[in-house]
Amino acid sequence: MILVINPGSTSTKLAVFKGTEKIVQENIDHNVEALSRFEKITDQYAYRMEAIMGWLKANHIKPADLIAVVGRGGLLRSMPSGTYLVTEKMLDDLRIGIQGEHASNLGGIIAHAIATDQGIKAYIVDPVAVDEFEPVARISGMPEIERRSLVHALNIRAIAHSYAEDVGKKIDDLNLIVAHLGGGISIAPMKKGKIIDVNNANEMGPFSPERTGSLPVGDLVKMCFSGNYTFSEMKKKMRGTGGLTGYLGTNDARAVIERIEQGDQKAKLVFEAMGYQIAKEIGAMATVLSGEIDAIVMTGGVAYSDYLMAFIEDHVSFIAPFIVKPGEDEMKALNLGTLRVLNGEDRLKIYEEEVGIDG
Numbered sequence: 001m002i003l004v005i006n007p008g009s010t011s012t013k014l015a016v017f018k019g020t021e022k023i024v025q026e027n028i029d030h031n032v033e034a035l036s037r038f039e040k041i042t043d044q045y046a047y048r049m050e051a052i053m054g055w056l057k058a059n060h061i062k063p064a065d066l067i068a069v070v071g072r073g074g075l076l077r078s079m080p081s082g083t084y085l086v087t088e089k090m091l092d093d094l095r096i097g098i099q100g101e102h103a104s105n106l107g108g109i110i111a112h113a114i115a116t117d118q119g120i121k122a123y124i125v126d127p128v129a130v131d132e133f134e135p136v137a138r139i140s141g142m143p144e145i146e147r148r149s150l151v152h153a154l155n156i157r158a159i160a161h162s163y164a165e166d167v168g169k170k171i172d173d174l175n176l177i178v179a180h181l182g183g184g185i186s187i188a189p190m191k192k193g194k195i196i197d198v199n200n201a202n203e204m205g206p207f208s209p210e211r212t213g214s215l216p217v218g219d220l221v222k223m224c225f226s227g228n229y230t231f232s233e234m235k236k237k238m239r240g241t242g243g244l245t246g247y248l249g250t251n252d253a254r255a256v257i258e259r260i261e262q263g264d265q266k267a268k269l270v271f272e273a274m275g276y277q278i279a280k281e282i283g284a285m286a287t288v289l290s291g292e293i294d295a296i297v298m299t300g301g302v303a304y305s306d307y308l309m310a311f312i313e314d315h316v317s318f319i320a321p322f323i324v325k326p327g328e329d330e331m332k333a334l335n336l337g338t339l340r341v342l343n344g345e346d347r348l349k350i351y352e353e354e355v356g357i358d359g
């Protein structure tokens with residue numbers, strides 16, 4: 001059995017798989033007050049560990065029956081995609097939050113502790129720090145600022161594998177544009193399995209249910225220096241209350257669709273504008289692949305919207321076949337990434353070697 005651990009900001013998702021079969025999955029909600037006692041994310045280690053061990057016991061899962069533990073990888077150094085062994089240097093980087101504090105930093109740390117107790121191995125799969133940019137993609141236009149790869153890599157690669165399986169190929173044989181449409185939006189050109197560019201959902205590309213994406217830069221600079229907003233207020237506007245939330249007061253695409261069905265013209269305009277920006281970004285990423293594209297694959301929660309999918313398909317189907325695989329299943333993706341290395345289908349990666357640091 002494989003134990004999958006996915007720590008989020010207010011909950012820890014847990015699942016146990018036997019091969020590809022999900023035996024049990026649960027989302028353990030943590031008391032927000034209890035979490036707020038901890039200054040740093042890593043200070044929550046003992047608290048979350050106790051909850052996880054209690055959950056295993058309650059579900060009659062013996063740690064001794066596990067063959068591997070996989071955790072959601074965190075904000076590590078920029079790294080190639082794949083499944084990684086949790087190593088000492090990776091643990092150091094997760095503990096200090098080398099690219100920032102994030103609940104998922106605890107995934108590898110907790111997985112490693114449980115695995116070590118059982119004499120088995122711990123893994124992480126495709127963290128948001130996956131960076132396979134070609135050099136030209138890093139140039140922003142201002143020498144002080146570099147374009148950075150932060151990406152919904154876990155779901156994007158899982159969906160690419162799933163599409164490849166559907167057509168009897170490997171992701172290394174395909175050129176795809178995969179669009180993850182969740183709370184944030186990542187549009188990724190995948191060249192023979194590598195994510196060679198992406199918009200960076202926190203800062204660029206289309207607006208999303210709760211983020212602004214790219215903005216007219218002159219007006220943004222003026223707003224920042226207007227004296228009306230603090231740094232953290234502006235950050236929140238970009239990453240929490242932007243996009244659909246800013247215009248319509250909700251980050252729930254289903255609520256927006258209901259409003260459109262009731263004749264709300266503003267909701268229609270804004271929702272279609274999101275589709276328009278997504279289509280434009282897909283068009284831009286088609287040029288990254290020089291037009292040699294096997295399929296455009298749409299995924300994430302918002303891809304459940306037939307209305308939006310039809311709108312986008314209308315704009316981009318001239319580029320390549322348009323495929324919709326809605327939703328996401330991070331727990332399944334983490335398990336499959338682990339199985340791929342255990343079955344010898346993928347090479348197990350070592351963090352120190354891949355990011356070029358001494359072990």
Ligand SMILES: Nc1ncnc2c1ncn2[C@@H]1O[C@H](COP(=O)(O)OP(=O)(O)OP(=O)(O)O)[C@@H](O)[C@H]1O
Nearest residue numbers: 181182183184209251252253254300301302304305
């Ligand atoms: N059936 C549906 N039709 C339309 N939109 C939907 C549907 N189900 C979920 N969504 C929308 O999907 C969005 C959330 O997607 P998802 O769950 O993939 O993102 P997340 O995990 O919250 O964020 P992220 O992917 O950025 O980490 C919300 O706007 C939600 O309203």
Ligand SMILES: CCCC(=O)O
Nearest residue numbers: 128150151152184201
């Ligand atoms: C930046 C992409 C990852 C995320 O928003 O979780």
